[in-house]
Amino acid sequence: MHKLKAFLSDDKNQNRLIPFLSIILGFLVGAIIMVISGYNPLAAYSKLLQGAGLYGNLRRFGETLVLMTPLTLTGLAVAFGMRTGLFNIGASGQMLMGGFAAIAVGLLVDLPKVIHLPLAVLVAVAAGALWGMLPGILKSKFNIHEVVSTIMMNWIAVWTVYYFVPTYMMGKYNTESAAIPDTASLRFEWLTNLFNGSSINFGLLLALASALLIWWVLEKTTFGYELKAVGFNRDAAKYAGIKVNRNVVLSMMISGALAGLAGATFYIGYTDNIKIGELPSLGFDGIAVALLGLNTPLGVVLSALLFGIMNAGKGFMQAATGVPNELVQIIIAVIIFFAAATQLIKRWLRYFARNEKKEKANGGEA
Amino acid sequence: MEYTIEMLGIRKEFPGIVANDNVTLQVKSGEIHALLGENGAGKSTLMSILFGMYQPEAGSIKVNGKEVTISNPNVANELGIGMVHQHFKLVEVFTVTENIILGMEPTKGIVLDKQIAAKRIQELSDQYGLMVDPDALIQDISVGMQQRVEILKMLYRNADILIFDEPTAVLTPQEIEELMHIMERLKAEGKSIILITHKLKEIKAVADRCTILRKGKYIATVDVAPTPEHEMARLMVGREVNFKVEKGPAHPGAVVLEVEGLEVSDNRKLKAVKGLNLEVKAGEIFGIAGIDGNGQAELVEAITGLRPINAGKVMLGGNDITHMSIRNKTEKGIGYIPEDRHKFGLVLDYTLAENLVLQNYYLPPFSKNGILNHDEIEKYAERLIDEFDVRSGQGPSTPARSMSGGNQQKAIIAREVDRSPALLIASQPTRGLDVGAIEYIHKRLIAERDKGKAVLLISFELDEILNVSDRIGVIYEGQIVNVSDADKTNENELGLLMAGSKKGGEANA
Ligand SMILES: Nc1ncnc2c1ncn2[C@@H]1O[C@H](COP(=O)(O)OP(=O)(O)OP(=O)(O)O)[C@@H](O)[C@H]1O
Numbered sequence: 026m027h028k029l030k031a032f033l034s035d036d037k038n039q040n041r042l043i044p045f046l047s048i049i050l051g052f053l054v055g056a057i058i059m060v061i062s063g064y065n066p067l068a069a070y071s072k073l074l075q076g077a078g079l080y081g082n083l084r085r086f087g088e089t090l091v092l093m094t095p096l097t098l099t100g101l102a103v104a105f106g107m108r109t110g111l112f113n114i115g116a117s118g119q120m121l122m123g124g125f126a127a128i129a130v131g132l133l134v135d136l137p138k139v140i141h142l143p144l145a146v147l148v149a150v151a152a153g154a155l156w157g158m159l160p161g162i163l164k165s166k167f168n169i170h171e172v173v174s175t176i177m178m179n180w181i182a183v184w185t186v187y188y189f190v191p192t193y194m195m196g197k198y199n200t201e202s203a204a205i206p207d208t209a210s211l212r213f214e215w216l217t218n219l220f221n222g223s224s225i226n227f228g229l230l231l232a233l234a235s236a237l238l239i240w241w242v243l244e245k246t247t248f249g250y251e252l253k254a255v256g257f258n259r260d261a262a263k264y265a266g267i268k269v270n271r272n273v274v275l276s277m278m279i280s281g282a283l284a285g286l287a288g289a290t291f292y293i294g295y296t297d298n299i300k301i302g303e304l305p306s307l308g309f310d311g312i313a314v315a316l317l318g319l320n321t322p323l324g325v326v327l328s329a330l331l332f333g334i335m336n337a338g339k340g341f342m343q344a345a346t347g348v349p350n351e352l353v354q355i356i357i358a359v360i361i362f363f364a365a366a367t368q369l370i371k372r373w374l375r376y377f378a379r380n381e382k383k384e385k386a387n388g389g390e391a
Numbered sequence: 392m393e394y395t396i397e398m399l400g401i402r403k404e405f406p407g408i409v410a411n412d413n414v415t416l417q418v419k420s421g422e423i424h425a426l427l428g429e430n431g432a433g434k435s436t437l438m439s440i441l442f443g444m445y446q447p448e449a450g451s452i453k454v455n456g457k458e459v460t461i462s463n464p465n466v467a468n469e470l471g472i473g474m475v476h477q478h479f480k481l482v483e484v485f486t487v488t489e490n491i492i493l494g495m496e497p498t499k500g501i502v503l504d505k506q507i508a509a510k511r512i513q514e515l516s517d518q519y520g521l522m523v524d525p526d527a528l529i530q531d532i533s534v535g536m537q538q539r540v541e542i543l544k545m546l547y548r549n550a551d552i553l554i555f556d557e558p559t560a561v562l563t564p565q566e567i568e569e570l571m572h573i574m575e576r577l578k579a580e581g582k583s584i585i586l587i588t589h590k591l592k593e594i595k596a597v598a599d600r601c602t603i604l605r606k607g608k609y610i611a612t613v614d615v616a617p618t619p620e621h622e623m624a625r626l627m628v629g630r631e632v633n634f635k636v637e638k639g640p641a642h643p644g645a646v647v648l649e650v651e652g653l654e655v656s657d658n659r660k661l662k663a664v665k666g667l668n669l670e671v672k673a674g675e676i677f678g679i680a681g682i683d684g685n686g687q688a689e690l691v692e693a694i695t696g697l698r699p700i701n702a703g704k705v706m707l708g709g710n711d712i713t714h715m716s717i718r719n720k721t722e723k724g725i726g727y728i729p730e731d732r733h734k735f736g737l738v739l740d741y742t743l744a745e746n747l748v749l750q751n752y753y754l755p756p757f758s759k760n761g762i763l764n765h766d767e768i769e770k771y772a773e774r775l776i777d778e779f780d781v782r783s784g785q786g787p788s789t790p791a792r793s794m795s796g797g798n799q800q801k802a803i804i805a806r807e808v809d810r811s812p813a814l815l816i817a818s819q820p821t822r823g824l825d826v827g828a829i830e831y832i833h834k835r836l837i838a839e840r841d842k843g844k845a846v847l848l849i850s851f852e853l854d855e856i857l858n859v860s861d862r863i864g865v866i867y868e869g870q871i872v873n874v875s876d877a878d879k880t881n882e883n884e885l886g887l888l889m890a891g892s893k894k895g896g897e898a899n900a
């Protein structure tokens with residue numbers, strides 16, 4: 026008990042516990058709502074997990090991973106920004122530009138898959154990086170806050186797609202592009218077969234590899250050391266001779282590149298074409314993923330998986346138990362609420378730790 | 392015996408360290424009670440407990456004889472306890488009045504009540520001789536004035552027990568003098584005061600009693616009047632402390648730093664350094680004496696590259712470094728202990744080890760081909776921690792933020808001194824350090840000198856300037872107005888020069 030108390034009163038441990046507590050609280054609130062509305066929460070949650078393929082259905086689990094893939098990358102984009110002191114709220118626009126660029130490469134050039142696919146992916150990454158670079162430059166040169174400029178860039182991305190897709194890559198309707206040929210697709214037949222025909226694609230491996238790479242950069246390299254120093258304390262970074270402005274630009278570029286890659290996994294891995302007039306909400310969801318994942322790569326992967334499970338399983342839950350799938354949205358909202366309300370949860374934890382201690386003191390005297 | 396505050400058997404643990412171990416503090420009503428202890432002894436922690444920011448693991452607190460639980464600062468306020476933190480918590484763009492009523496705004500008829508508040512603040516200010524203008528903006532007033540606003544904030548909330556955590560560390564000698572008077576005034580009006588300071592002189596000047604802590608443990612409570620300074624120091628450190636700085640004669644060599652006609656602006660784009668000339672030689676400690684705001688900060692930031700230079704030249708070892716990047720200057724041999732340790736000196740969210748390699752993380756053995764070698768970094772950190780006696784809960788992996796103020800300072804000094812740069816610039820290096828640590832740091836500065844390095848020392852404390860320096864330059868309104876040998880001048884003469892009353896002929900050595 027004493028150990029538990031000591032564990033709970035350490036600030037670092039509190040921070041690590043918060044995501045897990047938030048998730049538990051989210052599901053509790055969901056359960057309460059279901060009970061009030063006359064549903065059986067245990068049955069519903071069981072179906073949710075089953076729908077996400079956690080009971081061994083590979084095809085369903087494949088869909089979970091598909092949903093997780095771009096979220097991992099947008100989550101990483103946001104988390105990387107946060108760790109380096111930037112609030113990249115433009116992951117959506119960067120993702121859209123990445124996807125647009127990948128689709129363009131997919132439709133406008135004709136190459137064998139070994140070249141075509143990597144080229145499409147690389148161009149997507151570059152497009153995302155470019156879309157992140159501009160706000161980075163605006164910030165470092167003119168001190169324009171990235172929240173403002175990345176939101177602007179989101180809309181520029183939307184209208185860029187709006188103009189170019191119908192003009193140069195129109196598909197069946199003028200609201201969307203044609204479908205990319207298989208040579209530019211992140212899907213592979215063997216992978217599809219492995220997961221019993223799910224739409225899982227190679228993007229998952231790219232996402233996981235990116236998480237690993239970002240972790241390595243942030244924790245193991247001098248570059249990561251500099252980026253984090255700039256994020257934590259610009260003055261001290263400057264004092265240490267670190268080029269603050271250059272690092273801000275690089276950091277935004279890397280963040281954008283990750284979002285651009287998310288665009289590739291989504292548009293040439295999942296939808297196969299791109300629609301006009303739409304800003305992918307996955308970029309904004311990345312903020313929630315990063316928040317719940319405490320801005321660490323591993324945390325991001327895990328929380329993207331959770332979001333993937335919830336979104337993949339909700340349809341099955343609704344079909345099997347009648348619980349409306351919007352409930353999942355409520356649960357996610359509650360989880361995010363508690364994850365953001367860290368101070369509130371910390372106060373509860375401290376309160377808990379204190380009572381523990383009182384009990385112990387009383388017990389000791391008796 | 393009438394105690395207004397009793398903290399009995401207080402225990403507080405942090406990861407890896409017992410910050411307070413069965414500590415007792417008894418403050419009499421209407422006294423000024425000093426709290427003395429080495430860096431990391433647990434003074435701030437004890438006061439944070441009294442102010443409700445931390446909960447103790449054991450022990451009890453009594454206020455005016457009644458046992459209380461202070462679960463947060465609001466409870467402390469209600470009990471009449473107020474605290475001036477070392478880093479003020481004021482909103483820059485608000486007025487004095489707005490800052491003081493923040494969090495307890497009058498609820499009806501805002502305009503009218505703000506006036507009432509301003510009036511009451513004026514009354515309080517007059518009553519205690521604080522001379523604060525209720526309508527001034529915080530950003531326009533000096534640090535000393537801001538501190539008084541913090542004092543007024545406590546008084547406005549009817550606090551009777553006032554906690555000051557190292558209030559004098561950020562003040563100039565003149566402001567310290569004034570603060571001492573204010574404290575005596577507060578005491579005369581019946582307030583009880585707990586004062587944390589490392590300066591024994593200040594304790595001697597105002598405190599009635601003094602409680603001494605060492606390494607988290609209670610050592611003694613003494614009456615200040617009959618206890619000599621060296622006795623207090625001995626109780627606190629556990630050994631005799633040598634106040635006299637031991638140093639042999641300097642053997643100055645070639646000129647290392649040469650500043651010529653330097654012009655630099657301050658943050659408001661006003662000229663702060665106006666055609667300044669300066670020479671520091673190898674093997675000497677050159678002290679700069681001056682009243683705060685005469686261009687010291689701008690001068691130093693210009694030399695180190697943190698601030699752009701408008702005109703003039705800076706030479707290091709014969710090379711023109713005027714417009715070099717900070718990194719290049721550092722590599723050419725400049726080390727810098729900055730005045731503002733939280734702004735420039737540390738990345739508070741990094742660990743102690745990470746902070747100790749802030750200037751050389753990119754060099755071997757700390758990294759190779761851009762990849763950090765955490766083992767080497769940790770080994771290096773352990774050596775510095777040991778050598779400079781940097782105390783913390785978890786050694787190299789302690790988050791810098793959780794370290795005590797003085798130990799943060801020691802970490803910065805360790806980092807800069809250990810690199811043994813050709814020119815070491817030390818700005819208020821011993822601010823917030825205990826007497827034992829000061830003794831050690833002075834020794835290290837002198838050792839650098841004896842190794843043939845140039846040391847530029849900036850300090851508001853004339854004692855320090857006189858004791859440590861070999862030559863002393865007085866800075867006044869952005870110029871060095873006089874240079875003299877340390878053993879051929881004295882406090883009086885320097886004081887006059889600093890006030891600008893005598894321009895001893897542009898002695899630009
Ligand atoms: N929030 C915290 N988390 C972890 N350790 C802490 C925290 N606050 C203080 N400590 C540790 O407790 C010890 C006592 O710190 P404290 O700040 O009370 O010292 P202090 O006596 O005020 O020293 P100084 O004179 O340097 O200000 C230090 O070793 C410090 O590292």
Ligand SMILES: [Mg+2]
Nearest residue numbers: 434435795796
């Ligand atoms: Mg302290």
